[in-house]
Amino acid sequence: MNSAPIDDNRWRRAVPVYGFPVINGFFLLLFALIVLAFVLTGYRELAGLGPVSGMNDAFGWGIWKTFNVMVLTALGSGAFAIGIAAWVFRRKRLHALMRMALLTSFLAYACGLLLLGIDAGRPWNFYWMVFPWKWNMHSPLAEVAICMSIYAMIPLAVENLPPVLERLWYFDSRLRPRVEKIERGLYSWFPWIIAAAYLLPGMHQSSLGALMLLAGERVHPLWQTPWLPLLYLGAASFMSFGCVAGTTMLCCLVWKRPMDMEVLDDAAQITWWLIAGWLGLRLIDIIARGALGTAFHFDRFAGVFWLETILIAAGGVLLWRSLKDHDTRSMFVGYVLSSLGGMIYRFSPTTLAFRPNPEALYFPATVEILVSLGFISLGVAGFLVAVKRLAILPAPLHAWHDMASYFRFRRPYIRWTGYFKYGYFGEDEPKVTQSD
Amino acid sequence: MAITRRDLITNIAKAGVPAAVALTTGAEALQAETIPVPSAAVSLLYDASLCIGCKACVAACAQANDTPPDTRGDALHQAPSDLNDLTRNVIKLYKPTDGSPSSFVKRQCMHCLDPACAAGCPFQALHKDSETGVVSWTAEKCIGCRYCTITCPYRVPRFQWVGYNPRVTKCEMCSHRLAKGLKPGCTTVCPTGAVIFGPRTVLLAEAKRRIKNSPGRYYQDRVYGDKDNGGTQALYLSRVSFEKLGLPELGTESVPARTLRWQRRLYQYFALPGLLYVGLVQVIRKSLKGHEQEAHELEKETGLRAQL
Numbered sequence: 001m002n003s004a005p006i007d008d009n010r011w012r013r014a015v016p017v018y019g020f021p022v023i024n025g026f027f028l029l030l031f032a033l034i035v036l037a038f039v040l041t042g043y044r045e046l047a048g049l050g051p052v053s054g055m056n057d058a059f060g061w062g063i064w065k066t067f068n069v070m071v072l073t074a075l076g077s078g079a080f081a082i083g084i085a086a087w088v089f090r091r092k093r094l095h096a097l098m099r100m101a102l103l104t105s106f107l108a109y110a111c112g113l114l115l116l117g118i119d120a121g122r123p124w125n126f127y128w129m130v131f132p133w134k135w136n137m138h139s140p141l142a143e144v145a146i147c148m149s150i151y152a153m154i155p156l157a158v159e160n161l162p163p164v165l166e167r168l169w170y171f172d173s174r175l176r177p178r179v180e181k182i183e184r185g186l187y188s189w190f191p192w193i194i195a196a197a198y199l200l201p202g203m204h205q206s207s208l209g210a211l212m213l214l215a216g217e218r219v220h221p222l223w224q225t226p227w228l229p230l231l232y233l234g235a236a237s238f239m240s241f242g243c244v245a246g247t248t249m250l251c252c253l254v255w256k257r258p259m260d261m262e263v264l265d266d267a268a269q270i271t272w273w274l275i276a277g278w279l280g281l282r283l284i285d286i287i288a289r290g291a292l293g294t295a296f297h298f299d300r301f302a303g304v305f306w307l308e309t310i311l312i313a314a315g316g317v318l319l320w321r322s323l324k325d326h327d328t329r330s331m332f333v334g335y336v337l338s339s340l341g342g343m344i345y346r347f348s349p350t351t352l353a354f355r356p357n358p359e360a361l362y363f364p365a366t367v368e369i370l371v372s373l374g375f376i377s378l379g380v381a382g383f384l385v386a387v388k389r390l391a392i393l394p395a396p397l398h399a400w401h402d403m404a405s406y407f408r409f410r411r412p413y414i415r416w417t418g419y420f421k422y423g424y425f426g427e428d429e430p431k432v433t434q435s436d
Numbered sequence: 437m438a439i440t441r442r443d444l445i446t447n448i449a450k451a452g453v454p455a456a457v458a459l460t461t462g463a464e465a466l467q468a469e470t471i472p473v474p475s476a477a478v479s480l481l482y483d484a485s486l487c488i489g490c491k492a493c494v495a496a497c498a499q500a501n502d503t504p505p506d507t508r509g510d511a512l513h514q515a516p517s518d519l520n521d522l523t524r525n526v527i528k529l530y531k532p533t534d535g536s537p538s539s540f541v542k543r544q545c546m547h548c549l550d551p552a553c554a555a556g557c558p559f560q561a562l563h564k565d566s567e568t569g570v571v572s573w574t575a576e577k578c579i580g581c582r583y584c585t586i587t588c589p590y591r592v593p594r595f596q597w598v599g600y601n602p603r604v605t606k607c608e609m610c611s612h613r614l615a616k617g618l619k620p621g622c623t624t625v626c627p628t629g630a631v632i633f634g635p636r637t638v639l640l641a642e643a644k645r646r647i648k649n650s651p652g653r654y655y656q657d658r659v660y661g662d663k664d665n666g667g668t669q670a671l672y673l674s675r676v677s678f679e680k681l682g683l684p685e686l687g688t689e690s691v692p693a694r695t696l697r698w699q700r701r702l703y704q705y706f707a708l709p710g711l712l713y714v715g716l717v718q719v720i721r722k723s724l725k726g727h728e729q730e731a732h733e734l735e736k737e738t739g740l741r742a743q744l
Contacts, residue, residue, distance in 0.1 A: 012734065012738075013738075013740065013743060014743055045600060046600050047598070047599075047600070048596070048597055048598045048599045048600060048602055049595075049597055049602070050597025050598045051597075051598065055582075055597070056597070057518070057519075057520065057585065057591075057594055057595070058591075060582035060583075060585035060586050060595060061582060061586060086723075087719075087720050087723045087724075087727075088716065088719050088720065088723070090723055090726075092727075092730070095727065119581075120579045120580045120581055121578075121579070121580020121581070121582065121595065121596075121602040122575075122578050122579050122580035122601070122602065123579065123580070125559070125561075125576065125577060125578060125579045125580075126579055128559040128577060128579075129559075134559055134560065134577070135558070135559065136554075136555075136556075136557055136558055136559065136560050137703065138555065138692075138696060138699070138700050138703065139555065139556050139557060139558050139583075140556065140696070140699060141556055141557075141558045141581060141583045142558030142559065143703070145558055145579075145581075146558075162743070162744055166741070166743065169741070187724070187728070187744065190720075190724055191717045191720045191721040191724055192717055194716075194720050194724075195713055195716035195717040195720050196713065198716055199709060199712055199713045199716060203709060207699070210696070210699045211556075211583070211586075212586075213695040213696060213699070214552050214555065214556050214586070214587040214691060214692065214695055214696065215586050215587060216589060216686070216691055216694075216695065217684070226695075226698065229699070356591065357591070391743065397738055397740070400740060
């Protein structure tokens, strides 16, 4: 049999992170933060937004919207950006990263939407969402709220089903006919679902930028532009590549898995091009509007502008350099820097570069920060559970066989729980002959 | 010849592309150049040069709207420093330190002809009445997103920051009093007639008459709200610059028309997104076929179940 040699590093199969307990010190810390956030949320619902946040009449939006939704859903646009590269532009290697992209996107959106509901002053009125004729079709915020909810609840959730079904399939052979039937139905609908999963985020990630168009001159001229929707979408694209590829690299580092440089180079190349194009568009736009002069004023706006531009550019250069010598370190640092710069860019128009009036100030209150942190922890905890229980992280083929022998010899009681009992390692295991 | 699915889709695309492009680019023609003035537009005319800053209108406003007096500033007087969750109408003083002319200014909702707050409001909680043109807030539709506090160029809508059931407070031109045939609270008590109520056409003519009768008295001999921000239903006359009174120079085009032009055009009738969706489905259908095939080849090669 012409299977690949055992030391092959190519990512060819998603394999769960096995042999590590889900509950450890870090997980308990996350859990404590989540519980605290839920308790504080209860207090917020009774007391109102004023006592728990730094929001005021001038800064009507705080970090719950401007960071957890605006910034973190940009990081969680991997299902959109990597998906388009893999499915529409057929960069086939990127399919290895798809499960990571779908999972991070789902968690970022779910946690963002939860916090959006908590941030809303009168959340019980969200039921109007069910009646399309009550929508204000031309409101960017209606577009964001409705489109994001539909996207996270339907296409994104459905795209995340295959790993869950797969686990059921391996769990018990009696479930297999039913699982396979569901899978067949699912895959026949997949083109329609996946297409919606690209159209909807394309719409709401750009509408997030359109939100601040209505604020007019109160957004600093370095950021306020008719191209804000496109720039927001572009930032989400390179940030999500950074988030997905960077997180995958970090996971490989933490759980000692080999890295597939073919896939990572592919992703880094696309990211580098996205960053170059985005920076070009941004600079052309600033120069064309005649706002470049304000970048050389000695004030905090110019400082923020140069900080984000230099971070994104430095990240892009590091990624470009990493392509030459396949250096994972500069690649990882490049992803981190460019994503940080993108995060500041997405954060600026609503907060750092928003000037409602000269004396207006906003700084998040302690409770506000704790709740924000709690909902980020919820996403991270969900991620840790998912990669340890489902086949999400890409790995070479031999990792799957390693996992099989691990469960067979080191954890025999796993058989008793049923997982893998009737799988390929149980009574109907096909005879796989390995060449080495 | 039987029509295959491919033919059907191709034909739909052939008809759909020009239709969608026409709808998107032609949307400009559909968008009215001038914003229509409501048939029975009511209006407030405030002449800052007549105002003596007695704040009777502030008290009358609270009384007419049945809001408790805002005594948070000092425990004795109803003296709000700005519009807030208890104050729909406020008198402020512009007094420069260099001794140039000072002026009072009455701040309340401008009732724009094309209001930015209503353009951004996701579920039409802020709504402009088609007859009177009053922009009012409906508690049953508001989700409390506070987008109106971001979008309003005059920073009028204010959110209630304390309590489990927050409300948005803004001047609604006492529409409950208008329904009974009464005038808005603030206009009933003004001792100098600095703020008067009436149909917009009448008040606009009155303002222009005042400018004509005493040329040079008013800033730029101009009525703020005639054309500004696409036109507003609160009209202002002043001796000092409008910007100093907190009325920004926004140009004659309304904020939503100016900033959301492309946004509106791209989503017109949902034509372009719909077309893009059908195109995406076609591309992905083909990709999926190839991907499935590769996954099954890998399954045969490795003996491990295909992962899609």
